[in-house]
Structure formats: C-alpha cells, structure tokens
Amino acid sequence: MAKQQNKLTDEIEKVLEKSKGFSLKDLLFFYQGTPYPVTVCSAETFQALENLEARRDDMVLVSYPKCGANWLIQLLNDLIFTTSQTKHINTELPFIECGDPEKYQRMKQFPSPRILATHLHYDNLPKSIFKNKAKILVLFRNPKDTAASFFHFYNNVTEVPSYNSWDEFFSEFMSGKVSWGSYFDHAVTWNKHIEDENVMIITYEDLKENLASGVKQIAEFFGFSPTAEQIQFIADRGSFQAMREKSQEIYGSVGPILFRKGAVGDWKNLFTEAQSQEMDAKFKECLGGTKLEANLKYDVHCKA
Numbered sequence: 001m002a003k004q005q006n007k008l009t010d011e012i013e014k015v016l017e018k019s020k021g022f023s024l025k026d027l028l029f030f031y032q033g034t035p036y037p038v039t040v041c042s043a044e045t046f047q048a049l050e051n052l053e054a055r056r057d058d059m060v061l062v063s064y065p066k067c068g069a070n071w072l073i074q075l076l077n078d079l080i081f082t083t084s085q086t087k088h089i090n091t092e093l094p095f096i097e098c099g100d101p102e103k104y105q106r107m108k109q110f111p112s113p114r115i116l117a118t119h120l121h122y123d124n125l126p127k128s129i130f131k132n133k134a135k136i137l138v139l140f141r142n143p144k145d146t147a148a149s150f151f152h153f154y155n156n157v158t159e160v161p162s163y164n165s166w167d168e169f170f171s172e173f174m175s176g177k178v179s180w181g182s183y184f185d186h187a188v189t190w191n192k193h194i195e196d197e198n199v200m201i202i203t204y205e206d207l208k209e210n211l212a213s214g215v216k217q218i219a220e221f222f223g224f225s226p227t228a229e230q231i232q233f234i235a236d237r238g239s240f241q242a243m244r245e246k247s248q249e250i251y252g253s254v255g256p257i258l259f260r261k262g263a264v265g266d267w268k269n270l271f272t273e274a275q276s277q278e279m280d281a282k283f284k285e286c287l288g289g290t291k292l293e294a295n296l297k298y299d300v301h302c303k304a
Ligand SMILES: Nc1ncnc2c1ncn2[C@@H]1O[C@H](COP(=O)(O)OS(=O)(=O)O)[C@@H](OP(=O)(O)O)[C@H]1O
Pocket: 063, 064, 065, 066, 067, 068, 069, 070, 071, 145, 148, 149, 150, 152, 238, 239, 240, 241, 243, 258, 259, 260, 261, 262, 263, 266
C-alpha cells in the first residue's frame, strides 16, 4: 500500500521536475479555446478522454482550480472507506484531464466507485458521464479567495514559474489567461446546470462552516448511508489541520503548499479596494441574480 501511495508522489514529482524549465509565457497551451498547463495536459490526452467510459456509480467531482478539490477527494474516499471498508489508492494524477493518454485504459481496472475529479467545463466532460447518468458534485469557492489561493500556489511552488506581482496575476485571472481559463466562464457554464438531474452544488464556505453537515449532504447525494459517528470521523479527518499534517506524506513536497491556509476571507490580505470593486462588477455582470450567486453568499464572503 505504501508503495502505491509513493507512486502518486512520484507522479507529482515528475510534473514538478518538468515544470522547472518553463517560463510563464510557455506554460499554457490552448485546447478548444481554453488554456491548460502543458506540464500536465496535452491534446492527445484530451482526445483520449472523449472515449472515457464512465460508470453509473462513478463519483464525478467538478471544481475550478483552487476551490478545494483535494479536500473533497479525501472526503469522498473516506465516505467509500467508512461505509464499505474498501480502499482504493489512486496512483494517477487526480484530475481526469491530467496525465498520459493511456491512463483511461488503466482506469478501467479501478474498482467501483471511482472518483473522477476534473476542472473542466460542463461542455468538455466526456459524454458517457451524462449517457450513463453518473452523479456530478460541483464544488464552488468565492472568486476572491480562489484567486488568492491560485496566486500563492504559483508563487510558493519553487518549481513552477512565478508571477512578478499580485497585480500581474490579478489581471491575468480577470481576463482568464490562467490554467483552465476563466473562473467566470466556468461559473457561468456550470450555473446553467446546477439544477440538472444528477448534479449537486456545494460550496467551500459552507463546508468550512459545518463540515459534518456537508459530509451528510454529499453522502445522501451519492447514495451512502453513514452513521452519525462515521460522519463525524470523516469530518474530523477532513479538518484543514488534519489534512495539512498528512499532506507531505500523501502529496510529497508540494503538500504543505497545496494545503496552505484553508481560510475564508484571506483575499483581504491581497486585494486593493479597486481590485475588489473590479471583481464585484465582473461577478455581477456574469452571475448577478443567479442561483450560484445565492449559493456562494457573495455579499457575505466577498465584501470587506
Ligand atoms: N480541509 C480543508 N479545509 C479547508 N481548506 C482546504 C482543505 N483542504 C484543502 N483546502 C484548501 O483548498 C485550496 C486548494 O484547492 P484545490 O485542492 O482545489 O487545489 S488544486 O486546484 O487541485 O491545485 C487551498 O486553499 P488556500 O489555503 O486558500 O490556498 C487549500 O488550503
């Protein structure tokens, strides 16, 4: 088991090693109009992904980068483990669009239920997810903390290229010239589908407020029936402190950087008043009056 776990850290180390040679300018390539990092994505893998055969019991987890996907992956793994006592250690890069094109062949051997995490837009998901009616959990985080987390990640991981300043990053984030493209495009696309059958939205902020209640909701959505004790066990293991402590063991050197601060409102340490207002205006223009705006409690979490 320990050997398999190391395989994931090996995969991450390989990506970091590959990242070393890149400048910011060369980091992104476009596939069907969206920028992705060349260090983990390729056109060949995207083409192979179209043929991924989803299963009815796959647990699809969608999020824009830095919204807490790795948190949710552990919660889902723990839900599977506590309720069925089966543990599958994923040795692949966790996101379905990342890695080599052969990964989908290897994934055919994975036992059910598989966790299919992705940062992709609705329109770019493999069609079999819809055809086979796999359930899709969409995780959102307010855009200000998302941007702050994204910036710190680039600037704290020594192997990946850094931005010259927060101002430079902010401007690239606002115009969608960052890995996986625009937060706002992602949000607008997913907002159209959050009431679809087999889709459930959950927010980072709500999970922070009451993790046990979030775990219960997620369990019900995916058809698990954990006891109150099991829910509490999963929530305890999923606290930021608990996950940060284990992050190096699971993710290698990047672990403590990935699990950086885990807070709501940290954006206030970076945003100028003008940047805050610019984002408020963009959010209003793209998502004002939507269900997603209400779910995100934008006025509570994004106003100083
Ligand atoms: N348990 C728990 N509680 C609270 N917050 C948590 C937790 N686990 C991860 N995180 C925070 O999620 C941010 C990383 O998001 P992702 O895992 O989606 O990153 S990535 O896109 O896959 O690289 C990153 O946010 P920041 O701390 O603001 O940078 C992580 O700290």
